[in-house]
Amino acid sequence: MHWAQSVLALRSRMYKIILAIRYLIRCRITYFAVLAVALCVWIVVIVMTVMTGLVGGYKLKNHKFVGDCVVGTKSLVGFAYYEDFIKMLEDTDYVEGVSPVIKSYALAGQPGTGQDIRLEMIGVDPARHSQATGFAETLHYHVDDVSKVFEPREDGGLSGCVIGIDRILERDSNGRYTAGPYPADIEVAVSCFPLTSRGALVKATTGLVNTKTFYYSDHSRTGLARVDSSVIYLPFEQAQLLCGMGGVPKRVNAIHIKFKPGVRLQEGCQDVSSLWRMFKQAKTDESQSYLLDAVTVQSWRVHRRMFIAAMEKEQAMLTVMFGFVGITTVFIVFVVFYMIVSHKRKDIGILKSVGVSNANIVQLFSGFAFLIGVLGSSIGTVAGWLFLLKINRIETFLFERFGFQLWDRVIFFIGDIPNEVEFKVLAVIVLSAIGACLLGALVPSLQAASLRPAETLQVGQL
Amino acid sequence: MKKHDYILQTRGIHKSYRMGATEVKVLKGVNLAVEEGEFVAIVGSSGSGKSTLLHILGGLDKPGRGAVSFEGRDLSRFSAGELNRFRNKAVGFVFQFYHLLDELSVLENVFLPTMVSKSVIGWLGYRRQARRRARELLVQLGLSDRANHKPYQLSGGERQRVAIGRALMNAPRLLLADEPTGNLDSATGNGILDSLEELNKAGQTVVMVTHDERIAQRARRTITLADGKIT
Numbered sequence: 001m002h003w004a005q006s007v008l009a010l011r012s013r014m015y016k017i018i019l020a021i022r023y024l025i026r027c028r029i030t031y032f033a034v035l036a037v038a039l040c041v042w043i044v045v046i047v048m049t050v051m052t053g054l055v056g057g058y059k060l061k062n063h064k065f066v067g068d069c070v071v072g073t074k075s076l077v078g079f080a081y082y083e084d085f086i087k088m089l090e091d092t093d094y095v096e097g098v099s100p101v102i103k104s105y106a107l108a109g110q111p112g113t114g115q116d117i118r119l120e121m122i123g124v125d126p127a128r129h130s131q132a133t134g135f136a137e138t139l140h141y142h143v144d145d146v147s148k149v150f151e152p153r154e155d156g157g158l159s160g161c162v163i164g165i166d167r168i169l170e171r172d173s174n175g176r177y178t179a180g181p182y183p184a185d186i187e188v189a190v191s192c193f194p195l196t197s198r199g200a201l202v203k204a205t206t207g208l209v210n211t212k213t214f215y216y217s218d219h220s221r222t223g224l225a226r227v228d229s230s231v232i233y234l235p236f237e238q239a240q241l242l243c244g245m246g247g248v249p250k251r252v253n254a255i256h257i258k259f260k261p262g263v264r265l266q267e268g269c270q271d272v273s274s275l276w277r278m279f280k281q282a283k284t285d286e287s288q289s290y291l292l293d294a295v296t297v298q299s300w301r302v303h304r305r306m307f308i309a310a311m312e313k314e315q316a317m318l319t320v321m322f323g324f325v326g327i328t329t330v331f332i333v334f335v336v337f338y339m340i341v342s343h344k345r346k347d348i349g350i351l352k353s354v355g356v357s358n359a360n361i362v363q364l365f366s367g368f369a370f371l372i373g374v375l376g377s378s379i380g381t382v383a384g385w386l387f388l389l390k391i392n393r394i395e396t397f398l399f400e401r402f403g404f405q406l407w408d409r410v411i412f413f414i415g416d417i418p419n420e421v422e423f424k425v426l427a428v429i430v431l432s433a434i435g436a437c438l439l440g441a442l443v444p445s446l447q448a449a450s451l452r453p454a455e456t457l458q459v460g461q462l
Numbered sequence: 463m464k465k466h467d468y469i470l471q472t473r474g475i476h477k478s479y480r481m482g483a484t485e486v487k488v489l490k491g492v493n494l495a496v497e498e499g500e501f502v503a504i505v506g507s508s509g510s511g512k513s514t515l516l517h518i519l520g521g522l523d524k525p526g527r528g529a530v531s532f533e534g535r536d537l538s539r540f541s542a543g544e545l546n547r548f549r550n551k552a553v554g555f556v557f558q559f560y561h562l563l564d565e566l567s568v569l570e571n572v573f574l575p576t577m578v579s580k581s582v583i584g585w586l587g588y589r590r591q592a593r594r595r596a597r598e599l600l601v602q603l604g605l606s607d608r609a610n611h612k613p614y615q616l617s618g619g620e621r622q623r624v625a626i627g628r629a630l631m632n633a634p635r636l637l638l639a640d641e642p643t644g645n646l647d648s649a650t651g652n653g654i655l656d657s658l659e660e661l662n663k664a665g666q667t668v669v670m671v672t673h674d675e676r677i678a679q680r681a682r683r684t685i686t687l688a689d690g691k692i693t
Contacts, residue, residue, distance in 0.1 A: 013577070013578065013580070013581065013582065013585075014577050014581075014582050014585040014586075015574060015577045015578055016582065018566070018570070018577075019563070019565060019566075020567075022566070023565060026564075026565055127512070180591025221650035249647055272596070346561060346563075347563055350561045350562070350563060351522070351563075351578070352522070352549070353522060353549060353555045353561070354549065354550055354555075354575040354578050354628070355546045355547060355548075355549040355551070355575065355578055355579065356544045356546065356578055357542065357543065360540070360629045361550070381498070452522075453517075453523075453525065454517040454522045454523035457517075457561060459556060
């Protein structure tokens with residue numbers, strides 16, 4: 001208490017507050033320092049908000065695409081006994097949704113055209129997959145009734161498929177797709193190489209692949225460029241048969257898991273890992289148990305790290321670049337303060353002649369720098385926030401008037417420019433700006449404190 | 463019975479400055495003593511070291527050799543904090559060029575030494591009293607109608623009176639004046655000297671340095687400084 005009193009009451013001096021404010025108002029040169037800080041904060045708030053929004057949005061899309069945790073193997077052969085493990089997972093109190101998934105590569109094309117393209121085939125049970133991931137949200141026609149997503153409109157008895165939006169619709173310059181009221185009547189022949197549990201081609205002797213025709217019943221828009229341009233979702237059982245995984249025991253490539261609310265990602269994944277080890281142990285003597293060795297348990301972050309890391313690296317590089325902008329601000333504040341201290345040598349002598357200590361001189365100029373930091377960052381924050389508020393309108397205006405777009409929507413999978421200011425990011429920027437001001441003013445302040453009063457007062461008498 | 467023989471005493475003060483490779487000896491063993499209630503003028507030609515001596519007496523500078531005692535206490539033994547308190551409470555400075563803070567009003571300049579010595583909370587409690595005291599000083603110095611002006615809005619004589627008000631704010635036991643009339647016309651200068659005389663009559667110890675013999679004659683005692691020594 002005594003310590004706090006001495007800090008709050010004894011250390012603070014009214015004249016420092018008054019003089020710091022008056023210096024701020026009267027020294028015109030400080031306006032440049034305020035402007036420099038404001039501009040720096042303005043640009044950093046905008047860039048960091050946009051970049052954080054993009055990275056955050058990208059992570060969220062990846063998270064929704066795979067769920068919280070993935071138990072799977074990179075091998076196209078897959079692993080068996082998944083149903084037993086799913087049962088174990090469903091019996092726990094931390095799992096909300098589980099979805100077995102078939103993943104393979106397929107050749108797809110309209111029958112008779114001979115123009116096949118390579119796609120990533122994903123076989124899912126739509127209802128289960130929607131419980132474990134954000135699959136349902138990505139659909140266009142069946143967003144409210146995901147269980148019927150593989151039922152073509154013309155004939156529910158046929159097999160439907162969901163195609164990545166960029167494989168089926170064109171994107172305009174505004175990044176918008178124009179979908180008809182119903183899915184177009186498109187047949188897609190999907191061919192797969194079925195593999196045995198040892199990784200050999202099932203039909204190696206005949207040289208044939210498994211081919212089946214599906215009917216376009218919906219499209220999926222995850223917002224992930226690679227997914228939306230290369231994915232085709234098929235009904236789980238049929239995908240399993242196409243890949244030769246429908247034998248005994250049946251196989252899958254992955255199990256996607258969603259944890260119940262409140263379950264921490266790391267803890268949930270650790271629990272699944274422990275459960276998997278137990279399961280694997282129990283299956284040691286079963287046939288095809290060797291396939292279980294290649295299975296890993298990964299959180300969505302780890303599972304998608306290849307894609308996320310690139311974005312995070314870009315964000316880190318951008319942060320470093322704007323760190324240099326911060327260094328420039330420190331230098332500007334340093335120069336301004338150096339000039340102010342040179343200009344205020346007489347004042348420092350006067351203050352010392354009435355008993356002001358060196359520490360108080362440092363505090364006076366540091367307080368002055370603090371005010372510049374607070375004022376500059378406040379102006380920069382408000383200006384940045386206002387700009388972000390209108391950033392999409394500004395971009396639309398620029399595009400319509402001059403044809404300028406920050407990101408060409410035909411190329412980039414970006415809808416609106418992210419403009420939601422995160423308090424945490426803002427707090428870091430503002431505190432850094434104030435810190436930069438204090439740092440820039442530190443050396444001139446120390447220099448001011450070290451001035452001999454007799455010398456500074458003598459100067460006035462020359 | 464007096465506690466100390468002298469309010470201010472120096473013993474063998476030496477001070478030199480380095481100008482490039484040359485060492486310029488400004489003070490060469492100055493001994494002087496000032497009794498409480500005295501009005502002493504230190505007179506000397508330009509460059510004789512009188513301002514340097516005044517700064518050393520007021521703790522604004524340190525001697526190269528020798529000692530300064532204030533009420534029997536050696537200034538060289540003061541800690542930084544004690545020296546700050548000494549400058550704040552025990553001495554008041556009046557400079558030739560007034561040295562007022564342009565950012566503060568006349569009233570604020572006067573009560574600055576009190577504000578410096580108080581914490582924010584202490585100041586809020588003491589503010590009225592300090593303002594009253596500053597206003598009284600301004601009335602005494604004939605500046606009651608200038609309280610809210612800025613220093614640059616005042617004449618030279620008025621500014622010097624504000625500087626005297628500031629020097630007296632904390633009722634210091636010693637008033638040090640460095641060429642207080644040096645920048646003023648003779649009529650205004652006389653007014654300032656009248657003020658110093660009146661203060662001395664009221665018991666204020668005053669030490670003034672000047673190059674002008676006629677001004678020095680207004681003091682009760684004159685000390686001549688020549689070639690860095692008291693003659």
